[in-house]
Amino acid sequence: MTRSLESYRDLFPVLKEQLYLNHAGVAPTSLRAAEAVRGWMEDIVHHGIKHERGWEAHCERVRGLAARLINAEPGEIAFVRNTSHGLGLVAEGLDWTPGDEVVVASSLEYPSNVYPWLHLKDRGVTVREIQTPEGGVTPEAVAAALTPSTRLVAVSSVQFATGYRTDLDAVGALCERAGVLFCVDGIQSVGCIPVDVKKSRIHFLSADSHKWMLGIAGIGFLYVAKDVLPRLRPVLVGWRSTTDAWNFNRSHFELRPDAGKLEEGSAAYTGIYALGAALELLHEVGVDAISARIRELLGQLETGLRGLGCDVGPAPEHRAGILTFLPPEGEARALGAWLAGREVALSVRRGRVRLSPHFYNLPEEMDRLVELVRTHRG
Template identity: 75%
Template sequence: MAPSPDFDAYRSEFPIVREQLAFNHAGVSPTSQRAANAIREWSEDLLLHGVRYERGWEARTEATRALAARIIGAEPEEIAFVRNTGHGLGLVAEGLDWRPGDEVAVAASIEYPSNVYPWLHLRDRGVNVREIEPREGGVTPEAVAAAITPRTRLVAVSSVQFASGHRTDLEAIGALCERAGVLFCVDGIQSVGCIPVDVKKCRIHFLSADSHKWMIGVAGIGFFYVDRNVLPRVRPVLVGWRSTTDAWNFNQSHFELRPDARKFEEGSHNYAGIYALHAALGLLLEVGVDAVAARIRELLVHADAELRALGCDTGPTPEHRAGILTFLPPRGDVTALAAHLSENLVSFSLRRGRIRLSPHFYIQPAEVDRVVALVRDFSGR
């Protein structure tokens, strides 16, 4: 077994720790010094040299594509860059050849809107959205099995539920979808960068995630995975010069779509975001995704025990947990507690009436203790 990294050695990458208690990586994560430096690197190149070194921008783009593929167990040819998670999910929703009466199974009552609205938008094409009934605050294989009918074309789930923190058993659901001949689409933003993700092992056909949460990148850039076996079945909603096999030939038209996921990239790249994403993914892979997941798990076990000792109602249970812990105080109004934490510079989220904590690997146990102490002070009033 590899030795555990020195997590504290990475704290200098995150100057946010000098100002706040950063427990909101499931919301909007602070970025790293590396990512900020990467943005400056590209900006200064553009400022000082214009497009003279554009080939270097393209090389960094392809290196980033390779890192994105590596972190989820895919191939670079199966990765396209997108603006955000909803962008990738929308490419699936609008790109498949739907027929009236087709069904999409999704737990619309608990999912983040990005994994609901693209499917509801298909109603005017005769596609029905079939509800997966939530169980234990999340989506279970049993609930998915109960929702699938002979008309089901696709199952859409989040890898981790944003509000409850319930971790989805993607491997079991992927196997279930394969047996039923159903496409499997995953909103991966609450898992990529937090826990190991293997799209092949889980038989995932589509996964979309952007980088401003657990990847510790910036908003406006993410990646979209499409399994090579279903790439021909997805029609790009938008096309442009970059979608084609002769992309850099601007002297004549030769409209032939690329056979890989790059066909979904219609025009000029967000190079600043891609440079930041390259730095962010490189940092996570340097630390090691398994080590990151273990560290987050340890922090949440500690937080869970301390909060329960105060009488807080916590969740989800360890077997369903990824990077999120939610809780209610034993006494007092949760909104008042949220205000108390905010006043004391704790970064967190309030989701569906519960405080949501989501620390990353560079957070220290002592910082967990400081949050718990603030809850204790509030509850003792």
């Protein structure tokens, strides 16, 4: 990539108003994504359904962009409303038997990766806890939680509250050796760091687009490895789930063999068009460049905040796009509110301030954040 990262800032007008460090929460979307949605809206306003075939073709291009981002095949990608939707399709679609266990760090994970598994209780499925004394899921902790009854391991690629990055390659290899399914909540990594579902031996990965992918809420994608697709029963079915979807003159109930069987009805064109523009931008910049830039910005933040006596984590080797800190006086919530009042977008999670810059943030913005924290301390 020859274009400078800073040159993309004009695509995000919010940066003129706020110091935006909350991409692990809700990211701003770009002018390109807005224009893509506006273009589709103008089309249907002025031409009705005339260009529907073009819309469908575009959706397939977006499916391909999503697949490329995580090294999957297009046929392994289904569009979903959000991360919870995708994880729910997995939880409800597998053929559980009483006594099966799901291994998950329920005390640490975001609820989206806990509730779908707890909901299986009435089907005789037990949730077994992964111990997380270090604030993250380690391969050793997963191994300790496995039993002969383990059917599936569910983890987040990056923990939302602590920022701890899971070693997906190691956990995936462990699951493969144990003969269990591997399901990943990928919302805190896809668009932030490289993700390779094949290398990591992942069977299922779900991610919404409104965080690191720089899309909008209400659209994301679910990856289902093609070798386990036959084992996943669609929770809902409709005309689009079938092999002869566009033939409305007969009923021919044969489910598609690819992940498209999980899309039961009409496409969410506005969301998919926004997602497409967002994914094109990520591919244009390059995930390796994005990851490197975020790593540099977080390193700069860590140095500055440690210089103020803050407790900072996670360690660089366990870091993706999130840095959390606790000021010496321990008043994270008060500090977070004070910073928000000064147009800093951030989050407070589990008693710590959470910062999450993206590739277009500037080094001088990191200096500004540190100086604001210094000012608050007086």
